[in-house]
Amino acid sequence: MRALSRYCTSLVLAATAALAGAAAVADAPGAPDTSSWKCSQCPFLAGYEAQVEGGALYADGANASYGRYTGINHSAAYLDAGASGQYRRSDGLYTNYLLERLGLASRDGYVEAGEEGRFEVRLSYDGQPTRLYDVTATPFRSLGDSVLGLPPAWVAAGSTAGMAQLQASLVPINLGYDRRTAALSGLVFVSSVWTVSGEFRRQEKVGTDFTGASFLTEALQLPEPIDYVTNSFDASAAWAGRIASLRLSYSGSWFEDDSDSLTFANPYLAFTPGSTTGRLALPPSNNLQQLAAAGNVQLPWLATVLTYSASFGRLQQNAAFLPVSTLPGAAVPAPGSLDGDVHVSQYALGLAARPLRKVSVHAHASYDGRDDATTPLTLSYIVTDTFPGGSYVTPRYSEDRVRLDGGADYSPWSWVKVGVGGELREVHYGPGQVITWSQDAQSFGYATVTPLAALSLTLKGGDAARKASAFDAAALPVAENPLISAFNYAPRDRVFYSLSGTWSITPTLSWAVEGFFANDDYPLSQLGLQSVHERRGATTFSWKPLASLSLYADAGYQRLYDLQSGFTGGITPPWLVSDTERFWNAGAGAEWLVSQRWKLKLDYLHAPSYSDTDISVNGPAQAFPENWTRLDRTMLDATYVRSSALQLHLRYSYEKFDSADWALSGVDAATVPNLLALGFQPYRHSVNFFALTASYQFGRPAASASGSQP
């Protein structure tokens, strides 16, 4: 690591020297005399202009499936409001604001103020709801302070079927949480080349997620209260010269979780005396602080631009450990806290140049490291609050990654460009891991043809091979099969092709296409992932036959396949599982300016998916039921322009989503003998959505309003 630091320091010094050298050879271009350029016709904003919008929404049939990220998750009417505005004085003082969806949990907005060319201050808020499931039920009741209990009359049993009070004890519970982010940021233009900026951000994640737990072989799903806060502070100073730039920055992030544990009653008969309560550790508070430098230099030769970056940071965590077990009289002492200390670093150089008029090259060399300096602990532990599990040393994982990539292209004629490139990634794993290094080398070539000025097609193809060091079976957990090769470092061969194209057939008609094909094979993996195939394609047409009418249609298809093997043991042969996912999407829409008074938007989307899983166990393949999803959405948006200031908006959409999932379908609290489930079912909704809003503009001249967006 010390040698590495010296190496990286020398890189940064070299980049700095190059920066200084480049600055020394800067030249100064001529500039016209603009003293008579008054810009008297320029419609700069002077004074105040704003737009307010308000109205009502109604969603019939809404649930968590529909309102997952919008917060519209009940069949109900919602009030909605929004506003935007700008104020500017002739001396350059200004204020801008934007407020959206104020009546919904997904509300967001900002207010900013400043003086042009001198400073800006901004206050922002963003609400991001996540609604998970609203058809769940649990016998657990919150007893406060992250403790879940069972009703007094609860009858414990060896399986869910024997829990006599289960059905009578179930209470519905909504799962979901809100992520709320508030930020205060500032920017000061200290001089023509220096800018200083800073931001404080506070993000809260509050609500109820779900988690799992077990008592040896008996499992249960639990509602998990969430109350996380992440405070972040970033500060930077940036220097931007004419041919070089440098940014120095500090960033700190402090994650806080006031609850260190979730304690829950055991609904099953205890395996061992006293095993009546379980306790999960919740995410511990942690912090990450980093210093970074980045910038670029334009060198005076070959149109060369050199980019550099370096950062150093520490990730720390020292939350007090929980007791080893809830078992009364568990003799194992709690060991204190981890004093977790991970050093992260990154150094990179990038280069782009045009050594000849028709040749350009680009390259990156980067290193990033995760050095876990935490002292491993030897712990005696209790398995699932049930029985002693022995003593074990906590593993620490460190990685050093080096990435070299680059490419060159040549344009022999104006309508052809051919290129080659490659990438080499090496990962060096720290002590105690199953392998010591892996290396992934990729090479590719591509050709872009532009037979017409507005038609461009690019075909790219390449292959890659990943190698890895000898496998150290001794580093595996005792029970692990030494034949398994984890897919993230198993040797792999890959071939891939891609096609992309755009064609502006006429100024009003355009087409775009993208396709991707890849095959991955894991030739040395006796068990685990054997192969992955990817086929992806998509295309879009857009057409504007009239100045008042634009149309579009798009479609996509994906097929993802993977094959893996496993081995149960004994004399049985390995089993094979294949999974094939197919996904389609097709859509079409139009925007029509019917008259000066009416604007219409139409949109239709159809997106189904199918997932087929087969398993072969010493015989013919057995098929799992097909998992599928189907999304259909039709949307109509009409705007009536009552006057240059007043507009009415009517929006209607019908969205239907249906799905089947063999892991969830029909699984309720007592379906699985050793899994007390929350009983959530596959997502499904059928929603008619109406919105009627009015917007009014203040201050904006009609001429500048049309053709621009508020």
Place this chain on the structure above:
Amino acid sequence: MTRTRAWRTAGAAALLLLMAAGIAPARAEEGATPAYSPHGADTCLVCHNEPGLMGLFRTAHARPNDPRGPFGHGGLQCEACHGPGGAHVKARGKQPAGIVDFGAHALAAVAKQNGMCLGCHRDNAAHDWDASAHAANGVACASCHTLHAATDPVRSADTQVAVCTTCHQTEQTDLLKLSHHPLREGKMECTACHAPHGSTAPAQLLHNTVNETCTACHAEFRGPFLWEHQPVTEDCDNCHQPHGSAQPTLLKVRTPFLCQQCHEGAGHPSIANTPQGLAGVPGGVPSAFLLNGGCINCHSQVHGSNHPSGRALMR
């Protein structure tokens, strides 16, 4: 390859980059300085006064008191971006005559268009533009940015995704899948993770690594935990598909099969989970290894555990 050798390889490559930049011969500048218009924007606006262009005067590019901006004191106004317009004016607009235009049907080459933008923006926002994938693929700044609109669609959460997926169409398909980040709902932007103007991180990520990018929001998984899960510390992408998945929680493959791609230990990790373990199968027994979260039903602390007894990530 040993670690030392790897560093030597990386060092040699990096030094070669520096040397290649340093020893190369200078390239001659092209052309003489052409003439500008007589009155700047006042000249341009005589003809180019369409309402659709006037949104520019609500943007940061048209701030008369900002000395850094094209409309600040002494700025070149329209010609800061479109180039000297003297010949264009002299030809009464009948010839482009050196004007730099932008967009899909622009006469100006992409490099010329981008050069105008980078003249001011190479410093911070575009700090690795030249070596970026977008630059290598000939993407014009104006392919993404609409500068004459009062609000550039690519800078608004509600509309950015539509801009990016104009080219990144397979990602548009991914976003329609069952499990996805809230991009199509307008609650997250592509730029929450990616730096479209280039970065030295893989996949033009905003932060140094995949994990630093993910844990910028998902800080609860940042650790370091007492008991860590190696693929988690290495790369979140080992298990997750960030652009969208037909599986829950953006997983690449459904549990238990995803877990069994690495875990085949004696006992239940190696079990061949068949349809006999599903709910409602005659003669079968619903299996906790297969239904709901599969392995996660018990090993719920899969991202790491800080519990002294969390060795198997069950506490």
